[in-house]
Amino acid sequence: MTMVIISCLLIGIFSGYFLGMPLNGLTDYVITFCLLILLFSVGIDLGSNKESFRDIKNNGLKLFIVPIGTILGTAIGCIGTSLILKMPLKESLAVGAGFGWYSLSGVLIAQMYSVELGMVAFLSNVIREIIALISIPFISKRVGALEAIGIAGATAMDTLLPVIVKSNTPDVVIYSFVSGVFLTLLVPILVPVILSL
Amino acid sequence: MNILKFISHNSMYFYIAFMLFGALVGYHEKVPVSIKRHNAKLQTLCLIVLILTIGFEIGSNGEVLLALRAIGLKAAVISLLSVLGTVLCINITIGVFSKKGMKNS
Numbered sequence: 001m002t003m004v005i006i007s008c009l010l011i012g013i014f015s016g017y018f019l020g021m022p023l024n025g026l027t028d029y030v031i032t033f034c035l036l037i038l039l040f041s042v043g044i045d046l047g048s049n050k051e052s053f054r055d056i057k058n059n060g061l062k063l064f065i066v067p068i069g070t071i072l073g074t075a076i077g078c079i080g081t082s083l084i085l086k087m088p089l090k091e092s093l094a095v096g097a098g099f100g101w102y103s104l105s106g107v108l109i110a111q112m113y114s115v116e117l118g119m120v121a122f123l124s125n126v127i128r129e130i131i132a133l134i135s136i137p138f139i140s141k142r143v144g145a146l147e148a149i150g151i152a153g154a155t156a157m158d159t160l161l162p163v164i165v166k167s168n169t170p171d172v173v174i175y176s177f178v179s180g181v182f183l184t185l186l187v188p189i190l191v192p193v194i195l196s197l
Numbered sequence: 198m199n200i201l202k203f204i205s206h207n208s209m210y211f212y213i214a215f216m217l218f219g220a221l222v223g224y225h226e227k228v229p230v231s232i233k234r235h236n237a238k239l240q241t242l243c244l245i246v247l248i249l250t251i252g253f254e255i256g257s258n259g260e261v262l263l264a265l266r267a268i269g270l271k272a273a274v275i276s277l278l279s280v281l282g283t284v285l286c287i288n289i290t291i292g293v294f295s296k297k298g299m300k301n302s
Contacts, residue, residue, distance in 0.1 A: 008245050012252015020257055027250050032205040034250075036215045038243040041236050043219020044228055053224075065290050073286030077278030085274060095272070096279050107247050112208065115254050116261050116268065122251075123272035131280050143284060146291060150283040188216055192209035 005103060009122075031111045038104075039188055052181050055174045066179040070099065070150040071186070090197055091117055097190040098125040099153030099183045100132065100160075108191050128153060132160055140167040149176045154187055156180035 056063055078096035082089040095117065098105025102125030110118025132151045139148040145168040152160040157180025164176045204211050222228055232239070255261050261268070 005244065005248050008248040009252040009255075012249040012254075013256035014252075016253035016256025016258075017262070018256075019253075027254055028205050029201050030250050031247060032201070032208050032211075034243040034247045035208070035212060036204075038240060038247070039212050039216040040219040041232075041239050041243070043216040043221075044223035044233070044236060046216075047220035047223025048226070048228070048233075050224065062294075065294065066287060069287035069290050070283045073281075073283030074279040075282070076286065077280070077282035078275060080278045080282070081271070081275045085271060087271060092271075092275055095275050103244055103248065107251050108212070110251050110254065115251075115258050116264060118251065119255055119261055120268050120271045120275070123269060124275045127272055127276040128280060131276060135280070139284065143288065144291065147284045147287045150287045151280050153283075185216070185220070188212050192212065196209065 028111065031107060035104075035107060035111070042184070046181055046185060049177075049181065052174075052178050055178055059174065059178075063175060063178045064182070066146050066149050066156075066175055067182040067186075069146075070153055070179065070183060073150065074099065074153075090194060091120075094191055094194045095121040095124050097187065097194055098128075099155075099187060100125050100128045101154040101184065101187050102126045102129065104187055105191055108188065109195065112192060113195050129155055129159065133163060136160065136163050137167040140164070145169070145172045146175060149179055152176070152180070154180055154183040157184060 074096045075093060078092040079089065081087060081096075082092040085092075091113075094109055094113065095105070098109075098121050102122050105125055106118050106122030108118075109121045128151075132153070132155070135151060136148045139151060145164075148167065149156050149164055149172065152164060156164060156176045161173070161176055161180070165173055
């Protein structure tokens with residue numbers, strides 16, 4: 001899937017580069033329309049997962065250590081970035097709030113803020129997923145399972161779930177899933193809120 | 198076109214509302230079978246159109262192409278520091294919780 005997305009991005013960039021901007025204005029409507037359908041459809045997926053809601057009831061607050069830690073840790077990393085690169089804090093926080101969901105955060109930021117920051121978000125969250133893919137086996141062994149789940153961010157519920165399960169005992173699946181669902185729900189809320197600050 | 202304009206100018210509220218509405222519908226199992234069966238395909242299709250469109254905007258925007266190096270640097274630093282921060286935060290929280298747990302027991 002990642003390959004499909006990256007090749008679509010490249011096709012888009014090339015056609016935009018060579019065709020110029022005759023579609024300008026229309027793209028905004030296309031993006032809004034597709035995002036609405038996509039978010040509705042993702043919402044259906046999230047809502048249909050009743051097991052995760054039941055798990056939250058049974059296991060309580062312990063399950064939220066991972067997503068809350070991920071949010072705080074990501075925020076700290078973004079504050080550090082804005083200090084090091086002298087980047088507006090709002091911008092780095094908005095990029096970080098993608099939690100690895102690169103397709104959505106890139107598109108959201110490109111539409112609501114600037115195409116340039118959207119590109120940063122896309123790349124940054126792709127890199128987060130690659131770091132997660134490489135480091136989860138190592139972190140699971142040397143540091144801990146919950147830390148490894150945090151790295152995966154929103155993708156802990158789908159793309160990276162198999163990697164997490166393979167490097168840990170099966171009982172961490174609940175943690176991974178709930179953290180992924182919670183962060184996935186937060187991305188379309190946090191990103192626009194941060195951008196409107 | 199006016200409705201579309203209104204929606205895309207206030208898109209943030211509509212995005213949040215649509216996802217929560219979807220979650221509600223999904224939770225109460227009110228989703229038509231035809232949509233539920235093709236949900237994954239629908240997501241892929243939307244994603245492809247979105248990425249193509251964003252790619253088009255990037256390609257036709259000369260400034261972004263010129264700023265690619267700066268963009269790459271920002272992206273790399275944000276993701277690296279975020280991952281580090283996340284590992285540290287969760288690690289510290291677990292430490293605090295397990296100490297509390299010991300005191301209680």
